[in-house]
Amino acid sequence: MSVTPTSPDSIIPRLKAETLSTLIKKGVRADGRGLEDFRELKIITNYLPKADGSALVKLGDTQVLVGVKLELGSPYPDTPEEGVLVVSAEFVPTASPAFEPGPPDENAIELARVIDRVLREYGVIDVSKLVIVPGRRVWVIWIDIYVLDHGGNLIDASAIATLAALLTTKIPKYTVTENESIQIDKSSHAGSLPVVRKALTVTVGKLSDSLIVDPTIEEEKVVTAKLVVGVGEDGAIAGLQKSGDGYLTLQEVEKAIELALRKGSELLSKVTEFLKTLEAASTESAEVSSVEEGGSSRNSSNA
Amino acid sequence: MRGEKPRLVSEDGIRHDGRRLDELRTIKMEVSILSNASGSAYVEFGKTRVIAAVYGPREPPQRYMVLPHRAVLRCRYHMAPFSTDERKNPAPSRREIEISKVIREALEPVVVSEAFPRTSIDIFIEVISADGGTRTAALNAASLALADAGIPMRDLVAAVAVGKVNGYLVLDIDQVEDSYGEADMPVAMAPSLNMVTLLQLNGVLTPQEFSQALSMAFRGINEIYRLQKETLRNKYLVKVE
Amino acid sequence: MSTQTEQKVERVLVAPGDKLAEGDYRILTPTTAYRVGNSYYSSVVGLLELNTQEKSLKVIPLKGSYYPRVGDVVVGIVSDVGLTNWELDIRAPFPGILYAVDYLGRAINPSKENLKDFLDVGDVVVGKIEVFDRTRNPIISTKGKEFGKVVGGALAEINPVKVPRLIGKKGSMQSLIESETNCKLVIGNNGRVLILCEDKQYEDIVVRAIRKIEVEAHISGLTDRVKEFILVEKVRRGLVGNERRET
Numbered sequence: 001m002s003v004t005p006t007s008p009d010s011i012i013p014r015l016k017a018e019t020l021s022t023l024i025k026k027g028v029r030a031d032g033r034g035l036e037d038f039r040e041l042k043i044i045t046n047y048l049p050k051a052d053g054s055a056l057v058k059l060g061d062t063q064v065l066v067g068v069k070l071e072l073g074s075p076y077p078d079t080p081e082e083g084v085l086v087v088s089a090e091f092v093p094t095a096s097p098a099f100e101p102g103p104p105d106e107n108a109i110e111l112a113r114v115i116d117r118v119l120r121e122y123g124v125i126d127v128s129k130l131v132i133v134p135g136r137r138v139w140v141i142w143i144d145i146y147v148l149d150h151g152g153n154l155i156d157a158s159a160i161a162t163l164a165a166l167l168t169t170k171i172p173k174y175t176v177t178e179n180e181s182i183q184i185d186k187s188s189h190a191g192s193l194p195v196v197r198k199a200l201t202v203t204v205g206k207l208s209d210s211l212i213v214d215p216t217i218e219e220e221k222v223v224t225a226k227l228v229v230g231v232g233e234d235g236a237i238a239g240l241q242k243s244g245d246g247y248l249t250l251q252e253v254e255k256a257i258e259l260a261l262r263k264g265s266e267l268l269s270k271v272t273e274f275l276k277t278l279e280a281a282s283t284e285s286a287e288v289s290s291v292e293e294g295g296s297s298r299n300s301s302n303a
Numbered sequence: 304m305r306g307e308k309p310r311l312v313s314e315d316g317i318r319h320d321g322r323r324l325d326e327l328r329t330i331k332m333e334v335s336i337l338s339n340a341s342g343s344a345y346v347e348f349g350k351t352r353v354i355a356a357v358y359g360p361r362e363p364p365q366r367y368m369v370l371p372h373r374a375v376l377r378c379r380y381h382m383a384p385f386s387t388d389e390r391k392n393p394a395p396s397r398r399e400i401e402i403s404k405v406i407r408e409a410l411e412p413v414v415v416s417e418a419f420p421r422t423s424i425d426i427f428i429e430v431i432s433a434d435g436g437t438r439t440a441a442l443n444a445a446s447l448a449l450a451d452a453g454i455p456m457r458d459l460v461a462a463v464a465v466g467k468v469n470g471y472l473v474l475d476i477d478q479v480e481d482s483y484g485e486a487d488m489p490v491a492m493a494p495s496l497n498m499v500t501l502l503q504l505n506g507v508l509t510p511q512e513f514s515q516a517l518s519m520a521f522r523g524i525n526e527i528y529r530l531q532k533e534t535l536r537n538k539y540l541v542k543v544e
Numbered sequence: 545m546s547t548q549t550e551q552k553v554e555r556v557l558v559a560p561g562d563k564l565a566e567g568d569y570r571i572l573t574p575t576t577a578y579r580v581g582n583s584y585y586s587s588v589v590g591l592l593e594l595n596t597q598e599k600s601l602k603v604i605p606l607k608g609s610y611y612p613r614v615g616d617v618v619v620g621i622v623s624d625v626g627l628t629n630w631e632l633d634i635r636a637p638f639p640g641i642l643y644a645v646d647y648l649g650r651a652i653n654p655s656k657e658n659l660k661d662f663l664d665v666g667d668v669v670v671g672k673i674e675v676f677d678r679t680r681n682p683i684i685s686t687k688g689k690e691f692g693k694v695v696g697g698a699l700a701e702i703n704p705v706k707v708p709r710l711i712g713k714k715g716s717m718q719s720l721i722e723s724e725t726n727c728k729l730v731i732g733n734n735g736r737v738l739i740l741c742e743d744k745q746y747e748d749i750v751v752r753a754i755r756k757i758e759v760e761a762h763i764s765g766l767t768d769r770v771k772e773f774i775l776v777e778k779v780r781r782g783l784v785g786n787e788r789r790e791t
Contacts, residue, residue: 236507
């Protein structure tokens with residue numbers, strides 16, 4: 001059952017809220033960003049030695065760790081020639097005083113399902129290439145999203161981390177014996193995960209009749225409604241989710257989508273560029289690099 | 304989305320069930336169908352059938368679920384085991400948890416919750432037959448049940464899904480169109496106040512397609528909204544013998 | 545006769561989101577009607593009374609739950625017995641609190657006296673809401689000769705928003721029922737009605753008359769129909785025979 005949030009954590013002092021709104025109306029934000037600026041973004045790939053793919057993303061104060069694990073499994077009966085994709089999200093209690101241990105709550109479930117839909121519907125992974133024995137054995141891609149620190153805009157940070165982790169995921173080497181038993185050798189790999197199209201999300205928040213991207217946790221307390229927009233590399237809308245107790249007008253919806261698509265393509269090229277430099281530097285061990293966004297970014301004209 | 308895509312829309316724009324592209328299914332609505340609930344409604348979109356009950360404002364079962372300045376909304380969307388082709392496990396799925404959330408969030412902007420501090424308004428939705436568009440049918444029913452309970456609402460919420468099937472945008476998609484279609488976009492609005500209170504998209508649309516889909520949804524929503532109001536009024540237009 | 549008591553203002557059936565008027569109006573029912581910019585909308589299914597002369601409007605809901613207000617008369621049922629107070633179910637989201645000091649008119653000693661001996665779970669109490677500030681449960685007082693524990697009579701329920709129709713303009717409906725049946729009604733704002741009849745046979749007629757009012761409250765000519773209804777029921781039960789009066 002879904003219940004109106006009642007945690008005291010959801011309360012923001014009225015003065016703070018007013019300051020935020022006043023600033024936003026002037027086109028500035030409490031941390032100095034423009035309404036359409038993302039915070040500084042850092043991506044660390046191959047962060048986890050035991051995962052087949054992983055990335056730690058820092059978006060301002062938000063930290064999300066994604067681990068991808070490949071396991072053998074059976075395909076779904078209605079898609080015998082496709083691999084299986086499973087996305088889960090954990091809001092780890094380390095991340096916020098509001099997160100309690102226990103099964104994922106509606107927010108974690110929503111996050112995982114939104115990202116799942118974007119990946120699946122946009123066809124980010126070519127699942128037809130994940131078949132080992134047609135109709136019987138396929139790769140199951142377990143994507144586990146771990147929110148380590150909640151600084152706001154969890155969905156976008158998770159989407160970036162997921163994409164980065166998938167792009168660095170390696171398929172373990174395997175051999176199929178005659179009686180169809182499969183042996184996996186995780187010490188070496190048979191190639192990269194077939195990530196064929198890239199997509200991520202851009203969340204637009206409505207704050208006192210203005211639209212902002214990449215809200216901080218403080219801003220999220222004042223944001224009445226959010227629109228999460230899946231953005232594909234070809235500029236398509238790869239999913240939508242209105243979230244939050246407020247509403248958007250029809251005009252705001254159109255504006256939010258235009259804004260998200262524009263910011264999304266910027267973000268996608270940043271992430272892609274970064275992963276390219278990473279590939280160029282290609283070393284076996286964990287790589288530490290970062291792409292930066294924010295500070296320098298300009299206010300786009302046609303909001 | 305899987306396997307061979309059957310042809311669901313003919314070249315002259317007629318759908319597999321005979322509907323035009325922008326045609327709603329046969330809709331039935333009724334209010335006050337349950338005796339114990341403060342308000343209730345039954346909504347039918349073709350073979351999709353939904354019951355909603357509202358209880359409250361009442362004392363919440365747990366003390367922590369209280370807000371000092373307003374009522375809390377509690378919402379459960381649930382599918383009956385016999386509502387689907389294969390029996391559905393009655394335990395709440397991740398899908399149902401998410402849908403409960405988006406439905407609650409679609410109703411929050413219209414319910415005048417500040418009139419009832421420290422109380423809970425409970426919305427229970429049972430899908431008894433699922434043939435596509437259950438969340439939008441559920442929302443239409445929940446909105447009617449709230450109004451039927453006499454709970455003040457700034458506006459009714461009306462909802463419908465637009466889909467993309469064989470490259471065509473179609474209004475009010477059913478299960479077949481959803482399973483083989485390219486996109487499913489449920490939309491809910493409070494039409495008098497120009498509030499979009501639910502918007503999801505499962506699938507891929509170009510910005511142009513999205514704009515068309517949104518205006519198609521808008522027209523469907525206005526039709527459903529009109530039916531909702533008619534249903535509420537009809538209840539009181541009884542003749543005295 | 546009854547049409548005279550009906551207001552001249554036209555009544556219109558409205559639903560949530562219906563636009564009621566534009567311009568400058570006074571809203572007499574702030575939870576059931578609201579303003580956005582220059583427009584007024586309904587927030588319930590109800591009857592709109594738009595007074596264009598006095599520039600005021602109200603929407604009377606046709607269904608709704610009871611929410612306590614100071615000064616309301618309520619018929620409560622004891623739901624819990626504490627050391628120094630009782631809790632009453634008053635059909636509201638909160639229990640009504642009745643303090644022993646108020647009910648007994650004196651202090652009590654919880655170690656020597658048990659409140660159960662005065663009022664027990666299930667007992668019916670008529671009282672008035674004395675304090676309700678929305679932060680704590682409403683406090684009920686039974687001071688006054690019309691209030692206190694109820695012994696005997698029948699209990700009926702009506703949707704709380706229909707209570708004004710049951711009472712009628714200046715109590716007209718209530719007095720009609722009382723005079724036609726020789727019963728006394730204690731009408732709680734919470735929609736509980738206590739029916740005290742000299743002749744038990746009338747209780748059922750009153751209960752059914754109340755139900756009729758609930759169902760037909762929004763249809764004009766109610767008073768006449770209720771009067772007719774009571775007469776028919778009386779004849780049916782042989783309570784009026786040869787002495788049937790002209791109406």
